[in-house]
Structures are given as C-alpha cells and as structure tokens.
Amino acid sequence: xxxRPRIEFWYDFASTYxxxxxxxxxxxxxxxxxxxxxxxxLLGAIFARQGWSTSPFNLYPAKGRxxxxxxxxxxxxxxLGFRMPDPFPQNSLLAARVxxxxxEEGWIADFTRGVFQAEFATGAQISDPQVLAGVLxxxxxxxxxxxxxxxxxxxKDALRRRTDEAIAKDIYxxxxxxxxxxxFWGDDRLEQALRWAES
Amino acid sequence: xxxRPRIEFWYDFASTYxxxxxxxxxxxxxxxxxxxxxxxxLLGAIFARQGWSTSPFNLYPAKGRxxxxxxxxxxxxxxLGFRMPDPFPQNSLLAARVxxxxxEEGWIADFTRGVFQAEFATGAQISDPQVLAGVLxxxxxxxxxxxxxxxxxxxKDALRRRTDEAIAKDIYxxxxxxxxxxxFWGDDRLEQALRWAES
Numbered sequence: 402x403x404x405r406p407r408i409e410f411w412y413d414f415a416s417t418y419x420x421x422x423x424x425x426x427x428x429x430x431x432x433x434x435x436x437x438x439x440x441x442x443l444l445g446a447i448f449a450r451q452g453w454s455t456s457p458f459n460l461y462p463a464k465g466r467x468x469x470x471x472x473x474x475x476x477x478x479x480x481l482g483f484r485m486p487d488p489f490p491q492n493s494l495l496a497a498r499v500x501x502x503x504x505e506e507g508w509i510a511d512f513t514r515g516v517f518q519a520e521f522a523t524g525a526q527i528s529d530p531q532v533l534a535g536v537l538x539x540x541x542x543x544x545x546x547x548x549x550x551x552x553x554x555x556x557k558d559a560l561r562r563r564t565d566e567a568i569a570k571d572i573y574x575x576x577x578x579x580x581x582x583x584x585f586w587g588d589d590r591l592e593q594a595l596r597w598a599e600s
Numbered sequence: 601x602x603x604r605p606r607i608e609f610w611y612d613f614a615s616t617y618x619x620x621x622x623x624x625x626x627x628x629x630x631x632x633x634x635x636x637x638x639x640x641x642l643l644g645a646i647f648a649r650q651g652w653s654t655s656p657f658n659l660y661p662a663k664g665r666x667x668x669x670x671x672x673x674x675x676x677x678x679x680l681g682f683r684m685p686d687p688f689p690q691n692s693l694l695a696a697r698v699x700x701x702x703x704e705e706g707w708i709a710d711f712t713r714g715v716f717q718a719e720f721a722t723g724a725q726i727s728d729p730q731v732l733a734g735v736l737x738x739x740x741x742x743x744x745x746x747x748x749x750x751x752x753x754x755x756k757d758a759l760r761r762r763t764d765e766a767i768a769k770d771i772y773x774x775x776x777x778x779x780x781x782x783x784f785w786g787d788d789r790l791e792q793a794l795r796w797a798e799s
Binding site: 463467474586590 | 665673677770771773782784785786788789
C-alpha cells in the first residue's frame, strides 16, 4: 500500500497570512487525502537574523497598508471575519509553546484554529494566558496542566529545535509548506503544494 | 453606454513576477473585456527610499532562492520558458525609457512582451541598446529613432513623473494592479484585480 502523502505546514501564531491557511488547510487536505504535519515555529527568530526588529509589515508601511487591505478583501471573499489585533504582530511565544505541547499530544489542529480565530476574527491578545486557556477549554482540554507544560524546559527546547529546523529548511516567512525537498511560501501556494504532495 | 472597465498594470522591466503577469494579462483582460493601462516604472527608486540598494531577493538570500524555484515551478505549469538573467536584477532604466515612448506611441504591449521574453526566457541583457533595438525591430519599429527619443529630457521627465505617481499610489512592489482606489500586489492577485474591475 502506498504511503499517504504528507505536507508540512509551517506557521507562526502572529502571522496574518497563516490565518488564511489555517482556516482552509484541513478541508483542502481532506479532499486530497493528504496528511498535515503542523509545525508552529517562531518567525521572529528568523526575522531577527535578517536584522529585522519587527514584522516587515511594520518596517515598510506601504507594504503593511496593502497587507491589511488584501486580508480584508480575501477574508470577505472567503467568508472569514478579519480584525487586526493591536499590537501587531502579537507576541506569539506562549502560543507557540502551547502549540508545541499540542503537537506532542495530538490536539494541535483544533488549538491552532481556535487561536487564529480569536486573534484575527475577534482581535484577542494571544500573549494573554487567559485567552489561550479559553481556547484550550473550548476544546475540552485541561488548560492549567497544559499552560504549565508549555513552560517546561523540555517544551522550550523543542520549540527552539523546531525553529532551527525551519532555518535549516530555508524557511523565511509564514505560512510555508514543505513537501519532500520542495518549499512553498505563502497562502497563495497552498493549492500548488497540495498538488505537489499528491503527484 | 457604460464605460469599458480599466486596470492599471504597474511593472518594472527587471521584475521576475512581472514576467508572469506580462505573459498572461492581455489574454485574461480580453476575456473580461477590460482595458489595460500599461504603466512601466522604476521600482529601484522605491526600493532606494526604503533603504535597499538592490532587490530584496538579493538582500535576503533564502527569499531569493525560493523566488527562483517558485518561478521555475510556475513557468513550467504555464508553459513558459524561464532563465534568470545574470546579473539579477537587470538595469531596467533604458527599457523603462523606451517603454515610456511606447506608452505615448501605442506599442507598449508588444514591446513589453518582447523585452520580458528576451530577459527571462533567454537570459538577454536588457540594459544593452542592441537587445532593445532587436525587440523593436521584431515588431517592425524604427529602433534608431525610438532609442534617441528614449534619451530625450521629455521622456526622462515622463518616467520620473510616472515613478512619483507610483509612490503616490502607495505602490511598493511589482507587478501591481490598480483599479480605482484599490491596489493589488503581485501576479497572484491579477485575477482578483480583474474581477474588481468588472464589478
């Protein structure tokens, strides 16, 4: 029996375009019977290596203005809510640590959708442990235990290793999709990456 | 009678992703009966204002590597040749000046396709007046007269004004599409921009 095709989905919880992919990747991958490997990482660490202190959407204001309008138009076409969180980008460290526990324990997909929806549909502060606790409780998980596990040195190390792995895979933005040796960048490449995984 | 809808197509002759749009915009706009207003400009002037001395694809090597692979994949899907010119980016000043004459005289579409095809399908040097003369002759134009007109102070001023107009429209990359007050960035947004023009 042939192995089921896989796609690695690399995203940062603060990334606007990752929101678009998070809200559609599960349905698209199901249609194509492709397994998603969820890979939350810290894009800020990669930006810092490029000499950027914040998102390029803040460093280059015209680019930032168009990103917001682009997201508004795309969210409307796709029937998604869209509200920019303030500040942007949100500090995504705690969400990424919780997500690292979620990868290990198998609830990362539901947690990821909950965080992105809270952040970009309602403008919630994802650096706030209470917000993340709410997302975890909505999916019937023990928030107290998980938030403690998120701060363990084991989890912190696992997240650092994953971000190092992203750098090793030449990832420079989010969302990114990896299929074998092929790297695809951006929500606009999600369909192409899935076709690549199928072929 | 309703006015025929229009789309402004802003591009730089050195831009890889503009190549993708140049090779398909005419056919797509015809299907939708939309008039294309060709707007060659100098993206380098905008990059310089952002503190960049060259293309971000050179400044950020991982981004540059993925751009090349992305272009290869897309060109293959679309049946286009693709070869990166060396050096990249090409100096597009002379091509933009000739293009400015072409906008005035009505042969900009054919000239633009010829230049992009020479540059990205065969790797030709578009800063070389002989290469541009070849493109002009292929479309039965008087290369000598046009290359002289391209260097007139009138043409140089018109190109400067167009680049200033791009900045005023908040353009920060190429290709860009403008429909009324709406700015769309990137070949990936061409279809959406055309739908916007139609509606």
